[in-house]
Every structure is written in C-alpha cells, then in structure tokens.
Amino acid sequence: MAVSRRHVAKGAIAAAGTAVAMPAIAQSMPTINWRMTSSFPKSLDTIYQGGPSLAKFVSEMTDKKFNIQVFSAGELVPGLQALDAVQNGTVECCHTYPGYYIGKEASLIFDGSLPFGMTPRQHQAWLQFGGGRALMDEVYDKFNVVSIQAGNTGAQMAGWYRKEIKSVEDLKGLKMRIAGFGGRVLTKLGGVPQQIAGGDIYPALEKGTLDAVEFVNVYDDEKLGFYKVAPYCYGPFVMEMEASINLFINKTAWASLPPYYQAILRAAGAQADTEMIASYDAKNPKALASVLKNGAKLNFFPNDVLKALKTASEQVLDEEAAKNPLFAKILGNWRAFRSEIHRYHNIADARAEIVTYSLG
Amino acid sequence: MAVSRRHVAKGAIAAAGTAVAMPAIAQSMPTINWRMTSSFPKSLDTIYQGGPSLAKFVSEMTDKKFNIQVFSAGELVPGLQALDAVQNGTVECCHTYPGYYIGKEASLIFDGSLPFGMTPRQHQAWLQFGGGRALMDEVYDKFNVVSIQAGNTGAQMAGWYRKEIKSVEDLKGLKMRIAGFGGRVLTKLGGVPQQIAGGDIYPALEKGTLDAVEFVNVYDDEKLGFYKVAPYCYGPFVMEMEASINLFINKTAWASLPPYYQAILRAAGAQADTEMIASYDAKNPKALASVLKNGAKLNFFPNDVLKALKTASEQVLDEEAAKNPLFAKILGNWRAFRSEIHRYHNIADARAEIVTYSLG
Numbered sequence: 209m210a211v212s213r214r215h216v217a218k219g220a221i222a223a224a225g226t227a228v229a230m231p232a233i234a235q236s237m238p239t240i241n242w243r244m245t246s247s248f249p250k251s252l253d254t255i256y257q258g259g260p261s262l263a264k265f266v267s268e269m270t271d272k273k274f275n276i277q278v279f280s281a282g283e284l285v286p287g288l289q290a291l292d293a294v295q296n297g298t299v300e301c302c303h304t305y306p307g308y309y310i311g312k313e314a315s316l317i318f319d320g321s322l323p324f325g326m327t328p329r330q331h332q333a334w335l336q337f338g339g340g341r342a343l344m345d346e347v348y349d350k351f352n353v354v355s356i357q358a359g360n361t362g363a364q365m366a367g368w369y370r371k372e373i374k375s376v377e378d379l380k381g382l383k384m385r386i387a388g389f390g391g392r393v394l395t396k397l398g399g400v401p402q403q404i405a406g407g408d409i410y411p412a413l414e415k416g417t418l419d420a421v422e423f424v425n426v427y428d429d430e431k432l433g434f435y436k437v438a439p440y441c442y443g444p445f446v447m448e449m450e451a452s453i454n455l456f457i458n459k460t461a462w463a464s465l466p467p468y469y470q471a472i473l474r475a476a477g478a479q480a481d482t483e484m485i486a487s488y489d490a491k492n493p494k495a496l497a498s499v500l501k502n503g504a505k506l507n508f509f510p511n512d513v514l515k516a517l518k519t520a521s522e523q524v525l526d527e528e529a530a531k532n533p534l535f536a537k538i539l540g541n542w543r544a545f546r547s548e549i550h551r552y553h554n555i556a557d558a559r560a561e562i563v564t565y566s567l568g
Numbered sequence: 569m570a571v572s573r574r575h576v577a578k579g580a581i582a583a584a585g586t587a588v589a590m591p592a593i594a595q596s597m598p599t600i601n602w603r604m605t606s607s608f609p610k611s612l613d614t615i616y617q618g619g620p621s622l623a624k625f626v627s628e629m630t631d632k633k634f635n636i637q638v639f640s641a642g643e644l645v646p647g648l649q650a651l652d653a654v655q656n657g658t659v660e661c662c663h664t665y666p667g668y669y670i671g672k673e674a675s676l677i678f679d680g681s682l683p684f685g686m687t688p689r690q691h692q693a694w695l696q697f698g699g700g701r702a703l704m705d706e707v708y709d710k711f712n713v714v715s716i717q718a719g720n721t722g723a724q725m726a727g728w729y730r731k732e733i734k735s736v737e738d739l740k741g742l743k744m745r746i747a748g749f750g751g752r753v754l755t756k757l758g759g760v761p762q763q764i765a766g767g768d769i770y771p772a773l774e775k776g777t778l779d780a781v782e783f784v785n786v787y788d789d790e791k792l793g794f795y796k797v798a799p800y801c802y803g804p805f806v807m808e809m810e811a812s813i814n815l816f817i818n819k820t821a822w823a824s825l826p827p828y829y830q831a832i833l834r835a836a837g838a839q840a841d842t843e844m845i846a847s848y849d850a851k852n853p854k855a856l857a858s859v860l861k862n863g864a865k866l867n868f869f870p871n872d873v874l875k876a877l878k879t880a881s882e883q884v885l886d887e888e889a890a891k892n893p894l895f896a897k898i899l900g901n902w903r904a905f906r907s908e909i910h911r912y913h914n915i916a917d918a919r920a921e922i923v924t925y926s927l928g
Contacts, residue, residue, distance in 0.1 A: 237597065265835060269831045269832050269835060270828060271827070328689075329689060329849065330849065332845070332849075333845070336842075336850075365915075443919060444915055444919035445915065445916045445919070446920045446924055449924070474839070475625060475835035475838065475839050478838040478839040479834070481838075482692055482841070482842065486693040486696040487693075489689065489692075489693035489909060490693045490694075490696075490697030490909075492916070493911060494908070496915075506915065508915075514923060514927060518924070518927040518928075550921055550925040552856060553921050554921065555803035555866065555868075556722065556725070557687050557723040558917075558919075559803060559804035559922065560805045560809045562914055562918055562919065562922060563804045564809070564878070567684065567874060568878075
C-alpha cells in the first residue's frame, strides 16, 4: 500500500490537484446554440430519443456550453423536409432517416436500409473500414451536409398483414403501406405500395382499404395496435435489416465549430447510435411477446417468397445503378462487402446466436 | 433562398461569428496528463488500437488538453496486472479484458465473454437497458474502478485443433491452450486446459505437446500461423461470442476530473468500441478466406458436441453461483436477458443475416 500511495501522488492525486481550479476556467469555453429538427414525432419515443440524447451528450461534454435545442417533427419543419432545412441553413442540424430523401438522390439508401442488406454493425464496418465513408461523403457533399450515424432501429419485421402470405401469388395486388426501396420491390412482385400518414393506417387496415403495413419496430407498432386488425407478422426480418438514423449538419455551421466541438459531435453520435440500438433490443423482445400473447401471429415467409423478394431486390438495385453512376459505384463496393461479411457472420456471430438459442 | 439566408443569420452564421474568438479561449481548458497501461502487445494491433484510439478521441475532444499516454503490455506493467495497477493508482487507467481477473472475482466474466453468451450488441443492451450496468458497477466498486466499454473482438472461433473433433469423446484428454471459463468447460468434458505464453504456442502445437489452442480472432491467429500445425478450426463461434475490452479508471482519478472530461471519456469509449468491432469485422472475413486458401479446414462441431459444451457451460455457471452470491445475482438477471434477446434475434437480425446469405 505504501508503494501504491507513492504512485498515486504521481498520477491520480496530481490530477486531483489540477481539478480544483477547473470549474471557473471552464466558464470560458465557447458558447454555441444550435437547433436540431427531428424527422420523428415524440410518440416514436425510442427513435426520437436519439436527438435529445445526442444533444445531452454534447451538453455534458462541453459543460453546457454547446447547446442543441431539439424540435420534434413539425414543430419547426415538417419531418420529411429536415434535410432541406439543414441544406439551406434554416437549422444547423437534423436527426433523420437518410432513406427519406431517395427521391433526391437514391444513393442515400446505402446509409439507410436495404432489403437483404447489412445489420447496423455491418453498416459501421462498411463505413469505417470498407470504403463506405468516402463513398457516402461524396453523396452528402451534394447536399452541403456532414453526416454522422446517430441511431439505428436494428432489423424491422417485414410488416403486418390482414391475410397470410403463403406464396408469391399472395403479394399480387397487395395494397401495402411501405416506403422507399421496399415499395419498389413490392411493385416488382405485383404489389401496390401506398403512402398513408401514420394516423390513417389503423382505420385503413380495419376497413380493408389497406392490406398490410410496414412501419417501424415491434415496440412502436404495438402501440399503434396494427396486430389487432392485421394480425399476421412475418420473419425473418430481411426486408429492413437496419434503419440508420443520422445527424445531418449544415457544412457552414460545421466549419464554424472549433475542431474539438466537431470531435464531440462525432463522439455523441457514436453514443446515441449505441443507445438507440440497445434500447430497441431491450424493448422489442418484450413487445413481440406481448403482441403474440394478444393475438398476433408470427409466421416466416416461405422460401419461394424469400427468393422472389431477394431477386426483386437485386433487380431494383441493378435498375437504379443503370441510370445513376454514383449509385452504381457505391453498389459495387457495398455488394462485395455485404457478401464477405455475411459469409463470415454465418459461421461467427449470427450463427452462434441461432445455435445457442436452438440448444435452449 | 432569401428565407433561408434570414434563418442562417439566426443559426449557423451566428455560430460562425462565435467561433472566431474560440481558439484563444480554448487554451484555458484544463490540462490533464494521464497514463494508460494496455493489457495487449502492439502485435495484437486491432485489439491494442482501442487504447490509442480512445486516447486520440479524448485529445481531439479537448483540444489536446486531456492527454492519455498509452503503454503496451509490459512497458510499465505486465499485461495481466493492469487492473491492479489502476486499483492501486500506479496508473490512472488501463485498457484490458475483464475476464483476465476472474481469479479475483468471477463476476467480472459477465463483462468479458461467456460461452453461449451474448454478442457485443446484446451485451450493450443488457448493460444499458437490462440492469447490467448497475450490477457490474457493484462488481467494479470492489476494485475501486469505473469501467467503460472500449472495444470488443466480436465472436471468436472455437479454436485450432491438430485433429478433428468428431464426438465428445475427442475432447477427453485434449490438451488445449484456453483460459478462463472456457477452460473450466473443457475440464468438465475431460479436456486439460493449459496456460502457455503466446510465443510458445506454435512450437508446442508443432511438437504435439499441445493439441489445440483458442487465442483471439482469425485475423490475429493467422499471423501466428496456428493453421499450419493445427489446421482444423471450428464454428459456429459459440464458445466466445464476444470479448469486451474495457477502460478501467481509478476512482480517485475519475473523481478528480471535471464532469465534462468524464463525459468525454465515456463518449470516447463508445467510439473505440464501435471502431474495434468494425475493424475486426472488416479484417476477419479476409483472414478466414486466406487461411482456408492456405490449408486451414473449417468444420462445425457436431450437434452432440455442441450440446455437451452448452450443458457443461451452464453447469460451470451454476457451480460458481452456488459459492458466490454476487455472481448468482448477476447470473439470474443475465440469463433472463440472454434468453429473451436470443429468441428475438432468432427471427430478427441474426436470422435475417443467415437467410440472406443462404439466398446467395
């Protein structure tokens, strides 16, 4: 103990001495006030929380000097116009799903969610070590924004259906509330994607003017009660193996920050990302058990349906690549990485989970 | 555009104005110099990198005012004495694997790695939203340290073997370099765990005084060339579905930091965690392809071997719980969470990966 006390004097206690004068000094850190518009309503509490959590992390790391006020969808800016608001400088940043803007640039979907795509973890590996970061930055440069991952929903179930899907035939004419690339895939198989506001989905399913819906996660979907009128839900969750939620920052605003505040924003994004995934991972299993207890029926797509969905998905990607060189460039890189990492996780992490569960 | 310019004046440009005076002001942020001892040699580059990366993130977030000098295993302190060095204040912090210290307190293994356990993502969910954080803090309080996740290897292959493992019988008398709980499980099935220093493994395998080895990840193992003398490797990677690498901080040192430097350490941990997983996920698939090309043979444990390993694993946990009330308390919570999340990921993320790969 004598030895350790001597060492403490060199290290920990020396630091303690320095700390005495800190609070006053810290007052001189630069004060910055930003506004963040979220694409999500507060009712989607887990996904929305990514924004306030990120703001809280930033505030804590800057002794409350860098403050980001978060506005839910519609308070300042409609949810689907968050990118525009950041791009034109109405707000400094937004918390949004990149896939909302594929009408402007389809390549954004690689930072969002693709059927038979990557998990959140695989997405991070692709960004950080697979060349994805440079490719996505090329996309974001077109929008005058810096993008930081700041949340992820994890895999989402492949929808709620009024009737069972027993064959590819059952997808023909299916009126489904499904957006983006998922909608394009459904169209290829004869389905009819619908755009319906969140609050209108339940009554439409009840009346039968809508046959199915793909919304968010089991946890969110349970609150909206879809299982009561469209009780068939489907696994495995291949149609959206993740949905990355990002912080977009106006480049002028970004450039105005000292580098250490930029670094703090990046780190806060990593924390918000991990927190949202963890939060959904803790909530979804309970929500699934709850809806199953209350009448929902979990099925798995038959293999021919899965094959048809996979084929249609790759076709949709190929068609987009044929008309969009940037998309084509990213797709080649993304597919090679996906193939490698799926092969590996099929003997490593993913297979280990499946086998462990099967052993009881 | 006129509208947006007006808005910019309130937000982004206002921030830009503030920024002008920042660099000079930032000079007054408190300077802290810490030392981090790593449990890892620089040759394990990916796992070691978690330390320097964390230090770099902290430095960047504090305008180089909070500096952490990283020492590799043995430079200041032997790798397996990192916790002791932090506990007694020799250094302020260390980057280590909690499982190294199960001889002091077996409960540390819940923050390390368990056979048939959780993936890195599931571990995070357990810590943040499953009650794990409070339980583990109770463990760390005994060691006078604050613990922050700061890396993870992901699932590790179940070893390199000179001969095939075709039945439980083949594990009897097997001399295997394997540590911790994995070693206890092997003992239950008649195997003989060995402790051999890293550099001595290859010659022992070559001579046949050692039959098998479990080391780190395919990426690291390839460099040591085990596959040349023990070519049989096994999946699925159930024996170590993760290995969490943590930053341990002396509590006195921690308390000496202003709260915003504490927050910065936490955030840097989240970044280092994500980075290490991503790095291994990018490297391991290539390493596996490389060793298979060069003669390694990938097998899967037969189902009866998997069952025996699972049964033995649960017995080892039960036996430890019977003599350690803290371990028993954590085990109950951990098992319930594991069961729920494995059930969910078996239709969600993990199953989606398996099915996507199977569809080609």
